[in-house]
Amino acid sequence: MKFRTLSYYLSEAVKSLVRNRLMTLASILTVFSCIFILVFSYSVAMNIDHFLAQLEDSLSLSAFIASDVEDSQVLSMLHEIESMENVAQIEYISYDEAFERALEMFANDPMFTLGLTPGIFPRSFIITMEDVSDYSSVVNALQSMVDNDRGLEYVRYHQSIITVISTLSNGIRIISTVMIIILIVLANVIIMNTIRLTINSRRNEITIMKYIGATDWFIKWPFIIEGMLIGLIGAALPVMIVWFGYGGAAEAIHNSFFMVEEVLTFRSAASIFVVLMPLSLSIGMGIGIYGSIISMRKHLQV
């Protein structure tokens, strides 16, 4: 394709966009909403995964050992738990260590530990998992040891926070996927109509072009480029907005949840947008090109 021809296609496409500005705006807005939700939910999901990965290092289960278990039996229990699926690490806390930890915990209020001797705090295993979001298999296995009197007395785990985070993450994923699909369909319908308007306002011109000997593709390219531009603009805007807003939003969340700041960090904008930018732009362009191709198939008999 010659550069001159390309610039002809481009200028024709831009002229149409300006001529049907209302429809252009409507098309851009639908693509915008669609890509905005994509960009937003993708950023949130990436950060939630990132948080979960960080939490994995800090979240652990505690399994307390029944008082009737002999010290000699502890080692075989440790091996049993260690061999469970999804268990990354296991640490044994003896009576002495448990006592020391308690002393440390109440160092500021020594009256609570006054007169206590080692043996009062139960021995336990501290278990970290490979994948916290799949904590339930480990918890169930440990719980069945408790229920069947197989040496454990009690299992303690942070069920609530893990459940909340993974439910939230899945919810956001499902809702945004549904919305994105609906919006892609809507965007396609609106883009198809925009291109149809252009085709109608150019019927005369197309007839003349055919008499002059224009090829089908010479006639079609401006419409394809028009759809592509709609998609590209509609996708570039939300990418830009989220890109510039990302740092500020992360900071605001830090400031409003002081605990987050201590424990969790956000993913860098660059690490998210390296995937998100090409993804959004190509989805946007794809929607636009698809819309104009379908519209031409329906309304442009070349």
Add this chain to the structure above:
Amino acid sequence: MSVITVNNVTKVYENGASGLDKVSLTIKPQDFAFVVGSSGSGKSTLMKLMLKEIEPTSGEIVINNINLGGLAHKEVPYFRRKIGVVFQDFRLLPNKTVYENVAFAMQVVESSSRDIRRTVPAVLAMVGLQRKAKAYPNQLSGGEQQRTALARAIINKPPILLADEPTGNLDPDTAWEIMDLLEDINNRGTTIVIATHAKDIVDEMQKRVITLRNGVLIRDIEKGGYEDEV
């Protein structure tokens, strides 16, 4: 040797209307031929068939050694580049200037901008429009609009020019100017076929006259007038 061969062509439209009925004719290189006949006799049908805008119901058409029946859809644009066309209603693009309308025909066939810059002014000068290059169609008289359409039709140097009632919307003087221009183009080597109602022009010019009636070719003379009985 002929540039256009129409062989036993019949056209029946989808609604059953008869456009042409077993028409055969040949046009030789550099011919200047009028196609005449009353309204509805099939003149435009013949023109459209020659442009492969419509397909014959039966019979065959060969133009520039190309059998239109065997021409793939993809090949049609390249075939049309070898045929210039003008119409009664000019069919200019209202939002383009005279220069741009003519240049457009070169753009469509992807000529270089150097070629376009060189060729367009020369052709505008040939049709007498060099001063109107920057005007828009609605700022032109009918004659000037048809000159623009003619310039556009010949700019890619087609060997054949088809004109469907090119003077139908023009007053007699202007009509003569356009006919003179067409004769001029013919003298430079282009084969020309004109469908027309302009009886006095046909009578005066004494060229080839092909007469249709109800889709049937009833008369085809080498030199003559609209209706001189033999």
